[in-house]
Amino acid sequence: MKAPAIEVRDLDLNEAVHNVSFTVAQGEVYALLGRYGSGKTTLLEILAGLRRPTGGTVRLRDADPYTDRDTVRSGAVWRDGGLFPGLTVAEVVDTWRRWTLDPLTRDDALRLARLTDVADVPFERLAPGRRRMLDLALALVGRSDVLFLDEPTAGLDDADACEVWSVLRMQAAHGVTVVIATRDPDEACRADRVGVLDEGRLVTGRDAARLHTGRVRAA
Secondary structure: OOOEEEEEEEEEEOOOEEEEEEEEEOOOEEEEEEOOOOOHHHHHHHHOOOOOOOEEEEEEOOEOOOOOHHHOOEEEEOOOOOOOOOOEHHHHHHHHHHOOOOOOOHHHHHHHOOOHHHOOOEHHHOOHHHHHHHHHHHHHOOOOOEEEEEOOOOOOOHHHHHHHHHHHHHHHHOOOEEEEEEOOHHHHOOOOEEEEEEOOEEEOHHHHHHHOOOOOOEO
8 A cells, every 4th residue: 555645643623523533545535425514524624734623633745734834735626616707717827826836837737627728718607617627727736746625526517527537536646645525425436435424523334334325435
């Protein structure tokens, strides 16, 4: 097994996350599966360095994502996505690049997210699938080693969802570690491994089977 890119040990955050531990290998796609209110988005925010835990540790490639943000190359896609009125796709990427240390070129970011053909299209005219791919392009701009995605295909049709996953799989094949949070067992099935969250706790075995259908390989 490859060396862990993410190590979580005995993680707590008030009433939202309780004693969570798991690891994710470099180049692995890991899904956090749970119902609404299970704590999965909060956990994702801790991993992304947006919240400080009240107990336990998180390490992304041996760095603390909250205190050592400058040493961690990570990108995130949140469920609601970004809003960029008045800008074309290329202009959104250019703006994001100006805020990023050592960014990808605009052309590379657009190519990786399969947006080259809509570079000059205004944001307002993008279909939902293309808006999600733009969110993904921005997450990739910083040459991310780790990607965090909160329900990345929510509201998308099957074709758009498959395109999102195709890009994620391509990134994983190049060594990028991917963690997604989802309520959809079918989406979780696309991951290499699955952690099932219930009321802030990572559950396994019979508890996981009771909560979900058994269609996923829990870790």
